[in-house]
Amino acid sequence: NAGVTQTPKFRILKIGQSMTLQCTQDMNHNYMYWYRQDPGMGLKLIYYSVGAGITDKGEVPNGYNVSRSTTEDFPLRLELAAPSQTSVYFCASSYSRGALETQYFGPGTRLLVL
Amino acid sequence: GESVGLHLPTLSVQEGDNSIINCAYSNSASDYFIWYKQESGKGPQFIIDIRSNMDKRQGQRVTVLLNKTVKHLSLQIAATQPGDSAVYFCAENMGEYGNKLVFGAGTILRVKS
Numbered sequence: 001n002a003g004v005t006q007t008p009k010f011r012i013l014k015i016g017q018s019m020t021l022q023c024t025q026d027m028n029h030n031y032m033y034w035y036r037q038d039p040g041m042g043l044k045l046i047y048y049s050v051g052a053g054i055t056d057k058g059e060v061p062n063g064y065n066v067s068r069s070t071t072e073d074f075p076l077r078l079e080l081a082a083p084s085q086t087s088v089y090f091c092a093s094s095y096s097r098g099a100l101e102t103q104y105f106g107p108g109t110r111l112l113v114l
Numbered sequence: 115g116e117s118v119g120l121h122l123p124t125l126s127v128q129e130g131d132n133s134i135i136n137c138a139y140s141n142s143a144s145d146y147f148i149w150y151k152q153e154s155g156k157g158p159q160f161i162i163d164i165r166s167n168m169d170k171r172q173g174q175r176v177t178v179l180l181n182k183t184v185k186h187l188s189l190q191i192a193a194t195q196p197g198d199s200a201v202y203f204c205a206e207n208m209g210e211y212g213n214k215l216v217f218g219a220g221t222i223l224r225v226k227s
Contacts, residue, residue, distance in 0.1 A: 040220075105157030
């Protein structure tokens with residue numbers, strides 16, 4: 001298993017541009033999550049999904065959108081990039097919540113908005 | 115708002131010594147706590163977890179202690195090795211729907227050889 005994979009690894013955006021961060025997991029996990037990590041800080045939850053077709057907001061959802069059309073994929077969309085969205089973005093997945101399952105993280109996407 | 119935080123931002127230890135990383139939490143309703151290790155340029159990696167009905171859990175070279183009275187969590191690493199150098203995060207599970215984790219700011223562990 002590849003686990004959780006993310007693309008791209010690094011991206012520079014101009015203010016106002018849009019982009020989609022891709023996340024795929026091959027572990028057949030129901031739950032998927034998007035976090036952002038600012039320098040010297042912990043991770044903050046942006047959006048999460050408990051299964052295909054179901055998404056919900058996390059702690060910092062403004063400026064982002066998600067979709068979950070399949071179990072494997074959970075893309076994160078930035079419509080109008082702003083400098084405040086400069087961060088490292090991590091996707092994670094877990095089998096379920098009921099058993100308080102461990103979340104497995106991808107390697108991250110580093111985004112710079114100029 | 116309620117949050118998880120860490121006492122020490124940086125911890126330097128000599129190789130072979132034991133390390134103790136501390137974490138304070140403020141949400142008494144949290145029922146699950148996790149320690150993650152994050153190496154430079156990588157995503158967080160699960161180390162060990164503990165449920166709120168326990169006060170101690172041991173893994174391989176690591177022990178997590180939970181003191182619910184003072185809302186304090188600690189990670190003990192025995193015989194610290196250079197490969198343990200990383201940022202360590204504690205996280206608490208606050209979600210009733212979805213596995214929602216709230217992370218602390220992190221502690222940098224530096225192991226001196």
